[in-house]
Every structure is written in C-alpha cells, then in structure tokens.
Amino acid sequence: NSGLPGRRIWSIAIDEIGTLWFGTSLGDFDETGGLAAFDGTDWTSYTTFNSELPDNSINTISIDENDNKWIGTYEGLTKFDGINWTTYNTGNSGLPNNFVGQIFIDITGEMWIGTKGLVKFDGINWQTYNTSNSGLAGTRIDFIVIEDAEIIWMGTNGGVTVFDGTDWLIYNTLNSRLPDDWATSMAIEGNG
Numbered sequence: 514n515s516g517l518p519g520r521r522i523w524s525i526a527i528d529e530i531g532t533l534w535f536g537t538s539l540g541d542f543d544e545t546g547g548l549a550a551f552d553g554t555d556w557t558s559y560t561t562f563n564s565e566l567p568d569n570s571i572n573t574i575s576i577d578e579n580d581n582k583w584i585g586t587y588e589g590l591t592k593f594d595g596i597n598w599t600t601y602n603t604g605n606s607g608l609p610n611n612f613v614g615q616i617f618i619d620i621t622g623e624m625w626i627g628t629k630g631l632v633k634f635d636g637i638n639w640q641t642y643n644t645s646n647s648g649l650a651g652t653r654i655d656f657i658v659i660e661d662a663e664i665i666w667m668g669t670n671g672g673v674t675v676f677d678g679t680d681w682l683i684y685n686t687l688n689s690r691l692p693d694d695w696a697t698s699m700a701i702e703g704n705g
Contacts (some may be wrong), residue, residue: 516547517556519545524571525578527576530552533547533551534548545562571584573615574589578622582594589613603700606639608628609629613627619662627654628655630649630652631654631676632638648682649671654668655670655698664676666701669696670695671695
C-alpha cells in the first residue's frame with residue numbers, strides 16, 4: 514500500500530537526492546489528491562489539510578536547480594523549498610489564470626508556464642503570451658518541451674506552436690499531418 518494521496522497520477526519528478534515526487538488528483542474513491550514524496554523507504558503526503566498547497570489537484574511538478582519544487586494546480590503555481598510554501602495566483606502575480614497545467618524550466622532557469630496561454634517567469638518578471646499578442650495556436654497549453662535550449666514546442670487546443678524567441682510557427686490539421694488540432698503530449702528524441 515503506497516502513501517499516494519490520490520490514485521490519478523498526473524506528474525512525476527525526481528529531485529537532486531533521488532526522492533520521487535508525485536502529483537495526484539481526486540479520484541473515484543476516498544482519496545483526496547495532493548502531492549507525495551517517496552525517498553525509497555518512506556512516503557510523505559502533502560494536501561490542503563496539512564500544508565499550504567492551494568489545491569489538491571496537482572497537474573504538474575518541475576524542480577529547479579536549487580531543488581525547489583514548482584507545483585501547478587487548479588488554484589495557482591506553488592513553490593515548495595522543503596520548508597516554505599509560496600503560491601502565485603492571479604491576485605499576486607502575472608498569471609492570467611489560476612489553472613497551471615504545465616511547467617518547463619529552461620537551462621537559464623526561466624520558467625515557462627502553461628495556463629490559459631503561456632507565461633514566462635524569470636523569478637521576478639512575468640510575461641504573458643496569448644492568442645491576441647502572439648502566434649499561439651490555442652488558448653490552452655497541454656505540453657511544453659524545449660529543443661536545443663531555445664526552441665519551445667507547445668501543444669495547444671488549436672495545434673502545435675513552435676516559438677524560437679522571436680518567430681511563431683503553427684502546425685495544425687490544415688497545414689500538417691496532425692490528425693487533430695488538440696495536441697496533448699510530445700517528446701523530443703536524441704536526434705532532434
């Protein structure tokens with residue numbers, strides 16, 4: 514029997530000492546959802562009942578170079594440094610929406626956040642991209658991967674968007690062999 518607070522696992526990350534972090538959500542049974550850490554022997558669960566998580570539905574987890582856990586929930590973005598919790602939401606940050614579905618931290622430490630649009634966060638400044646001010650193909654971001662440290666690929670509900678820092682390119686059912694415009698997952702293999 515595991516120490517997972519929920520049966521639906523949406524995200525897994527591994528920290529610098531090898532602890533596994535699981536993001537779960539509410540299920541069909543009695544589980545609450547939340548965040549769990551497994552060090553190989555012991556489980557530690559974090560929920561809205563015993564921590565400062567803003568929500569028990571965890572969509573994504575990323576870990577930065579300082580071993581901070583960045584947690585995307587339906588109620589904002591939370592940073593956990595092992596002791597302190599800091600939550601960013603529409604009331605105290607540049608997030609345009611509290612739903613955070615994806616987080617990707619690039620090699621410079623900048624965070625790319627998939628929400629109802631795309632947000633770049635460098636630790637101080639927030640920059641928001643949406644379908645009105647950029648070449649994003651859709652309003653919802655379901656994946657973010659970065660190729661060669663500078664080319665950002667995003668799956669949206671309007672197709673795949675590629676951003677090189679200057680130019681935007683869209684792949685959808687009209688101009689590619691994508692079978693559907695809603696792109697939910699992608700991986701970049703070793704040869705690019």
